Amino acid sequence: MLKRAFIAGVLAAVVLFGVSAAAHHGAASFDTTRELTLKGTVTEWIWANPHCFLKFDAKDDTGTVRNWAVEVSNPTDMTRLGWARTSFKFGDEVTVTLQPVKSGAPVGRLRNVVLPNGSTLGTGGRGGPPPPAPPAQ
């Protein structure tokens, strides 16, 4: 109950302040019912439009290493959320919580990431529906 109430407050603030962490596309490709948390090693951090990407190696359930590509929003939005071009470097050990695509490919959208120093970078609660379109006049 309290957890749900807390989340409701977070979502209210997110809606109020218009957080949008993936502006140009919606959730059509993602399995919105699943979240994975993976420990991995950063292979690349791409700070670019229309979306930034974190690429990292992580083992799956069978011990096979897969190279994941997970997106966040653009540099403008991520700067506002405290991220930077220098947030990651090759070889960083990170723990990534992500929402995977439906196809099973090692691709998804990042929800939060725990950095080597133990701090967490988030995406501002992205995952809920964007604000509704304005009505026709």
Place this chain on the structure above:
Amino acid sequence: MPKHMLIPIVGAVAVLSFTAIVGGQIQPWNNPGMAQGQNQLQTGPAAAAPKKDLTGIWDAGGAGIGARGATPAPLTPWGEALGKTHKAGDGIRQSPIEDINDPLSTLGDPEGFPRNLLFELRPFQVVHTPNSVLFLYMFEKRWRVVWTDGRQLPKDPDPSWYGYSVGRWEDDTTFVVDSNGTDERTWLDNAGNPHSSEMKVEERYRRVNQNLIELTVTIDDPKAYTKPWIARNKLPLRLMPPNTDLMEMIPSASEAAAYKKVFAAPGK
């Protein structure tokens, strides 16, 4: 206060505190605008609107992004046919990422006008000159010239990405811009709503006071829509400090290609 009321407030405060904290990390040279918060507004009581002056840096915040697109008037058969070819990232034509054919995000084409008012309307600066008003947009780092020297719109303009625009003061605080000559390769918004090159667009900038403008955008395109419709209705634009140094936000063609290679195609 009952606990069930207190907890949501704590959650909201947590988010806002986070915003304030990370806001402090923003460098003077990379201000991203207030799309994620409101800590960059001009503060204090607003003075009265100056006469016939839009000078300043204006920001619609999160409302300017328009991820899902507008809800237009009903389409004509021509508009319906064109709209069906648009595989959009969001809104009523939302498609899986690998199928999206948005010319902006997949090709790096110019966003075009009036989509730049309906999607990713990030902060922009207005500059007055003796015979024009210039709009300098953070997104794409583009500009538009709105002629104010009394000329009329061209009768048979060559289509262009950002069209042709003339402006006039309707009264001391309302600046009206009329445009035509748009290129129908561009989309109207992020939902892939279409338009024809015969479209006319009216923008109304009403300066409510020193710190606030309301923007209304009307689309009149009888080839694509059965009637004129309002795409932005009194969208609040708030004045940012005059020394705001906006960061670059350019959706380039090479980055669009990299996005497809790294993310969209492998996700299929």
